[in-house]
Amino acid sequence: MDGQEAVVERFDAIVVGAGFAGMYMLHRLRERGLSVRVFEAGNDVGGTWYWNRYPGARCDVESVEYQYGFSEELVRGWTWTERYAAQPEIMRYAAYVARQLDLRRDIQFNTRVTAAAYDESSNNWTIETDQGDRVTAQFCIMATGCLSASRVPEIPGLDSFKGDWHHTGAWPHEGVDFTGKRVAVIGTGSSGVQSIPLIAEQAERLFVFQRTPNFSLPALNAPMAPDYVEHWKEHFMAERKRVRATNSAAFIPLNDQSALEVDPEERQRHFEERWKKGGFVFITSYNNILDNLEANRLTADFVREKIRQTVKDPKVADLLAPTNHPIGTKRLCLDTNYFETYNLPHVTLVDIANTPIERITPDGLIVDGHEYQVDSIVFATGFDAMTGALLRIDIRGKDGLSLRDKWEAGPRTYLGLAIAGFPNLFMITGPGSPSVLVNVIIAIEQHSDWIMDCIDHLRANGLNEIEAEPDAEDRWVKHVNEKADSTLYPLANSWYLGSNVPGKPRVFMPYVGGFANYDKICKEVVAKGYEGFRMG
Ligand code: NA7
Numbered sequence: 001m002d003g004q005e006a007v008v009e010r011f012d013a014i015v016v017g018a019g020f021a022g023m024y025m026l027h028r029l030r031e032r033g034l035s036v037r038v039f040e041a042g043n044d045v046g047g048t049w050y051w052n053r054y055p056g057a058r059c060d061v062e063s064v065e066y067q068y069g070f071s072e073e074l075v076r077g078w079t080w081t082e083r084y085a086a087q088p089e090i091m092r093y094a095a096y097v098a099r100q101l102d103l104r105r106d107i108q109f110n111t112r113v114t115a116a117a118y119d120e121s122s123n124n125w126t127i128e129t130d131q132g133d134r135v136t137a138q139f140c141i142m143a144t145g146c147l148s149a150s151r152v153p154e155i156p157g158l159d160s161f162k163g164d165w166h167h168t169g170a171w172p173h174e175g176v177d178f179t180g181k182r183v184a185v186i187g188t189g190s191s192g193v194q195s196i197p198l199i200a201e202q203a204e205r206l207f208v209f210q211r212t213p214n215f216s217l218p219a220l221n222a223p224m225a226p227d228y229v230e231h232w233k234e235h236f237m238a239e240r241k242r243v244r245a246t247n248s249a250a251f252i253p254l255n256d257q258s259a260l261e262v263d264p265e266e267r268q269r270h271f272e273e274r275w276k277k278g279g280f281v282f283i284t285s286y287n288n289i290l291d292n293l294e295a296n297r298l299t300a301d302f303v304r305e306k307i308r309q310t311v312k313d314p315k316v317a318d319l320l321a322p323t324n325h326p327i328g329t330k331r332l333c334l335d336t337n338y339f340e341t342y343n344l345p346h347v348t349l350v351d352i353a354n355t356p357i358e359r360i361t362p363d364g365l366i367v368d369g370h371e372y373q374v375d376s377i378v379f380a381t382g383f384d385a386m387t388g389a390l391l392r393i394d395i396r397g398k399d400g401l402s403l404r405d406k407w408e409a410g411p412r413t414y415l416g417l418a419i420a421g422f423p424n425l426f427m428i429t430g431p432g433s434p435s436v437l438v439n440v441i442i443a444i445e446q447h448s449d450w451i452m453d454c455i456d457h458l459r460a461n462g463l464n465e466i467e468a469e470p471d472a473e474d475r476w477v478k479h480v481n482e483k484a485d486s487t488l489y490p491l492a493n494s495w496y497l498g499s500n501v502p503g504k505p506r507v508f509m510p511y512v513g514g515f516a517n518y519d520k521i522c523k524e525v526v527a528k529g530y531e532g533f534r535m536g
Pocket of ligand 1: 147153154168186187188189190191192209210211212331352357380381382383495499500
């Protein structure tokens with residue numbers, strides 16, 4: 001960036017992204033009288049839900065929980081219809097919040113932030129966008145989302161493909177009609193698992209290319225009875241307060257018992273009971289499923305057996321039953337008729353675990369020397385998670401230090417909120433925070449509130465700058481790693497570890513120490529005068 005003369009506008013704070021994090025942060029900053037501009041690449045609010053419009057896109061946190069908890073008025077004024085809200089309903093909710101809080105007037109849509117640079121002499125960030133904006137602000141807050149940088153794998157020949165192709169994370173707004181088409185879906189994470197049954201309903205022929213089978217639990221989604229919804233509204237504020245004091249930050253009840261201390265029949269009965277409830281309540285059947293290999297194996301065996309009971313062809317069932325990672329160490333999926341879909345005569349599972357897609361031809365895909373001819377390809381291949389959206393922006397801190405260089409060997413943050421060398425820059429749900437491992441809206445509110453309190457503190461004390469200290473950052477990175485290593489999570493090749501992106505450093509990114517523990521640590525840091533931060 002060259003000089004300051006081209007700067008057209010100045011704000012107290014810039015927020016990057018108008019998903020649920022950016023929306024709430026904007027509200028908080030404005031409430032305190034700061035001037036704010038939000039830049040958003042899409043043309044509406046909603047973040048990940050704005051982009052992920054693929055068939056079957058649905059939240060896997062129950063809708064009554066997947067909402068802001070800071071305003072009883074907002075809670076009372078909104079009525080969810082299904083147990084797990086589908087993408088269009090979540091977009092309507094985001095629009096409702098934007099309307100109620102009058103957010104849109106401070107959001108500049110269709111604008112992608114390309115660069116952000118810190119000027120030490122003025123303690124300001126200069127932010128540039130692809131629309132030619134160049135603005136300055138004392139604070140730059142990255143609300144860029146954990147799953148927003150979608151990734152199409154580099155398979156040779158895609159350019160030559162004659163049909164249409166789409167990534168689930170950048171789905172056309174007008175939808176895609178697969179009626180009468182031969183379709184390839186690549187990827188069997190949440191997006192594949194949710195979309196495959198619906199694409200199969202339309203397509204004439206469906207090939208699913210599976211590199212890694214995933215564990216999936218039945219969602220048992222259904223409309224919610226009006227009196228149930230009213231009951232939730234009545235009790236929501238108290239319940240939200242209660243769950244914020246727990247490590248899971250979820251309403252789901254944990255059975256605080258080891259899977260190994262009950263006899264096999266009782267365990268089977270308990271698994272069955274929780275399975276029938278649908279959703280993630282199954283994975284909290286016992287308290288050591290994610291820490292103890294034997295407890296995990298018993299749980300996984302139960303699920304593998306369910307897959308074998310559902311899928312009629314035993315060879316296909318074997319391919320679909322995951323054996324290469326402990327259950328829950330890759331993001332668990334919730335599905336509606338996923339495994340049943342493989343019983344349909346026009347659906348074929350293609351195992352590419354050992355024989356990757358060689359190339360794409362004008363007419364299809366080649367695996368193991370065989371061409372699968374298709375009219376459409378769906379890439380359900382996921383995201384450059386947690387760091388991708390940040391690193392796609394050219395972020396430069398003190399002395400021109402580039403975030404891309406700093407994070408070359410993996411993300412380093414203090415509390416997932418701040419980065420040494422990058423003063424006055426905050427992240428919401430950054431790597432090193434609980435983010436995707438808990439109800440992300442609770443994580444967003446906790447982070448935004450912490451950031452707001454911090455900015456208040458600086459302003460009240462006439463301070464211009466806050467920066468994480470390198471020592472504190474080192475200690476935090478170590479703590480995050482130790483916590484992860486005490487669980488089974490690192491045993492899977494997952495996007496939590498960045499292992500879905502070729503060449504990405506293998507570092508466990510989210511904080512597994514629990515929401516309540518994390519929140520307590522953040523509060524202690526403040527109580528000790530922002531311990532680990534330098535202020536000036
Ligand atoms: P995920 O969970 O990252 O799933 C991506 C899937 O695509 C996964 O099965 C990958 O296999 C597969 N993949 C990725 N690259 C390739 C290539 N090159 N060839 C074949 N298969 C590939 O992304 P989703 O969008 O489904 O879900 C993301 C999150 O959104 C989800 O966890 C929820 O939190 C919501 P792999 O497992 O890497 O072998």
